[in-house]
Amino acid sequence: MESFIKNIFDIDKGAEDYQQRLEVEKQRLLKDRKEKMKVIDDEYNKVLEEEQENLKLHLSSIESEDKDKLVEYSKKAETIKNIFEDKKEILIKNFADSLLESGEFYGE
Secondary structure, eight states: OHHHHHHHHHHHHHHHHHHHHHHHHHHHHHHHHHHHHHHHHHHHHHHHHHHHHHHHHHHHHHHHHHHHHHHHHHHHHHHHHHHHHHHHHHHHHHHHHHHHHHTGGGTO
16 A cells, blocks of 8 residues: 555656656747747847838838929929010010011000
């Protein structure tokens, strides 16, 4: 009987030891998992930051190109405006000269 009780205590002790080893292994696996997740998160954040920086650079480049185009269009618009102003002055002068020459301006 004493050996039977000893065997039960030995089995119980073995179960406790096994449970402790499982708990240690579980904690180790959780720690490993946490470390791997941190590595993945760090890599993800690094790539995300790089992509955001690339996007900013790309947008800045587009904005600069658009600004340059806008300046160029403004210069062209000003040039065209000046040409039309010159042509308008010439047309008005020609019309006035034509009226003066015809005598219609003086009621002739």
